[in-house]
Amino acid sequence: MNPSCARCGKIVYPTEKVNCLDKFWHKACFHCEICKMTLNMKNYKGYDKKPYCSAHYPKQSFTTVADTPENLRLKQQSELQSQIRYKEDFEKNKGKGFSVVADTPELQRIKKTQDQISNIKYHEDFEKSRMGSVSMDAGDEGGRRGSEDGAVFRRTPSESGPPHLPPVGSSAYQHQRQPQQQQPKYGYPEPVTPVTTQHTAPAGGGKRFRAVYDYNAADEDEVSFQDGDTIINVQQIDEGWMYGTVERTGDTGMLPANYVEAI
Known part of the structure; x- marks a missing residue:
């Protein structure tokens, strides 16, 4: 039909x-x-x-609801219930991992940009810390070279084992070789007295020492020696340096005290 x-x-x-x-x-x-x-x-x-x-x-068309006290109370109650439900879900899902986000081209671009920014920031911080440590090391080495009387500026060898000395042509070595100038008292520069590096052997008889490390002279007034060499006519200059003659080579000059031991 x-x-x-x-x-x-x-x-x-x-x-x-x-x-x-x-x-x-x-x-x-x-x-x-x-x-x-x-x-x-x-x-x-x-x-x-x-x-x-x-x-x-x-x-x-949508109907506009007036904000009456009753509606405001219901709205506040709904928000409280939503917060309670959110906390319950959070506690329940805590420790279960994170949701997987789709690896879209936009997210890949953002991630690549963030990695580049992090890499640039890391290199900047690394260069700043490296330059700061180099300047501090150079300042410490230059301070150790100054003697108390201000006549000769020389580094102080470490008490245990050979010190790590910079190469002769390096900027740190040149910084060590330059004496520290005293600041003028009233703002006028004071003349700098040239520092002499000539040393004369103290009078009197000397002792015999044996080298326990290899040492290459860094200044013209120093001597080089090898482990096992005998140093004769040794005179104590200060706590860190001595004056003597290498028996094997016949060279005479300054040598660090912690590189040798008494025979």
Whole structure:
């Protein structure tokens, strides 16, 4: 049995039947409720089981609710319940790991930029710390070369084992070779007295020492020797330095006291 048309109420035959919105229509009767434009299955929009065109489709409007004391109380109660539920879910899922974020091209670009910024920041901090340590080491070495009377500026060997000395041509070595100038008292520069590096052997007999480390002379008034060499006519200059002659080479000059031991 053929159904009736939802618009005109007449019988709809299969050749002209349109089945839409849970109803049957004639093709000519399937039109917009407002402008009567004939519609098809591709351009219609249904609202309340009635066909409309795009221009006359009913637009839904939202109702504004007044902020009455009761509504404010309900809103506050809903927020409290949401916070409680969030804390419960957080405690329940704590320690179970993080959700996996899709590795999109945008996220890859952001990650690459952050890695580059971190790498640049790391190198800047590393260079600053390295330059600071080099300047501190050079200042310490230059301070150790100054004697108490201000006549000769010489480094003090360490008490245990050979000290780590900079190369002769390095900037740290040149810094060690330069005497420290005293600041003028009233803002006027004072003349600097040239420092002499000539040393003469103290009078009197000397002792015999044996070298326990290899040492290469860093100044013109120093002597070089090897482990096991015998040093004769040794005289104590101060706590860190001595004056003597290497028996193997015949060279005479200054030598560090912690590089030799008494025979």
